[in-house]
Amino acid sequence: MGSVTQYMPRDLLHEIHSNTRPTSPELSGYYAEITGNYDNFEQDDYHDHVIREYNRRAWNYGFTGQMITPYDDGFRYVGTGIV
Numbered sequence: 621m622g623s624v625t626q627y628m629p630r631d632l633l634h635e636i637h638s639n640t641r642p643t644s645p646e647l648s649g650y651y652a653e654i655t656g657n658y659d660n661f662e663q664d665d666y667h668d669h670v671i672r673e674y675n676r677r678a679w680n681y682g683f684t685g686q687m688i689t690p691y692d693d694g695f696r697y698v699g700t701g702i703v
Contacts, residue, residue: 629665636673647686652676654688659703671697
């Protein structure tokens with residue numbers, strides 16, 4: 621993911637989910653997409669689906685420093701607002 625492209629939340633979810641071996645730069649691209657569009661879409665879609673899948677990928681592949689925090693045991697974002 622070289623540059624930030626605006627995705628609808630479910631499109632971004634599919635992009636993250638279908639990336640079975642994410643790299644740190646790819647996760648950085650997803651992070652930029654999530655944080656850049658956080659206020660533009662229904663936040664439940666982001667908390668329950670997009671950020672959850674993003675955090676799960678980051679956790680599973682050892683990129684815990686790139687996770688969006690705070691999150692619950694299911695990796696759902698539980699904060700208010702986002703950086």
